[in-house]
Amino acid sequence: MKDTKHAVPAAHSKNAKRPNRFLGQWGVFLRGFIEHPKMVGSIIPSSRFTIGKMLAPVKWDECKLFVEYGPGVGTFCDPVLAHLRPDGALIVIDTNPLFIDYLNRTIDDPRFTAVLGSAVDVEAIVRDHGHDHADYVLSGLPFSTLPGGVGPAIAAATHRVLRPGGAFLVYQFSAKARDFMAKHFTRIDAGFEFWNVLPCKLFWGWKDLPAQTAV
């Protein structure tokens, strides 16, 4: 396990192996899709427009642990690491060993940890890495094509693992994820990004502080 609490200078957010990473990124992603189309759900990584819009509401100064489900080839990882505070941590969870190997080879940042596993197990993963809760959880999972029961279980576990005031950030081609989120998150903001292949729906599910829900 990496020491995610270790403070690092801001320069470490730059990926030292970026050129190598950029060349192989699309090929690795396409291979992942061909091998597991239903689990990957897209042939092209998310666009920079989706990334910018999705991350816009994050309060980075309040974020010590950022968790990402389904990072694929790490499209969101660099932008998250660029914003993340020096003593923050990014834990990404993916079921595909091809992607986890790729991320471990290409992202060199002590705040970064890639876990081979399922988002269903996020609570145990967060705990095993020394954290009580996550501040934000981001998901690029293809909720519509995941095996039965997996989507609802992930939404429930995510609500439990978030601290009050934290948020579940979800982008997807369909609105399926919103159905699962709505069982746990009473306040869900919605958006849309046209400049993505395919255009996608964006959701921000807020785990309100007790005072916010009582009104």
Ligand SMILES: C[S@@+](CC[C@H](N)C(=O)[O-])C[C@H]1O[C@@H](n2cnc3c(N)ncnc32)[C@H](O)[C@@H]1O
């Ligand atoms: C559409 S890709 C997202 C790629 C990337 N986040 C992006 O925006 O370009 C979906 C990813 O979810 C992963 N995945 C599918 N089921 C999962 C699960 N239960 N837990 C964690 N990752 C999962 C796939 O392996 C794949 O990497």
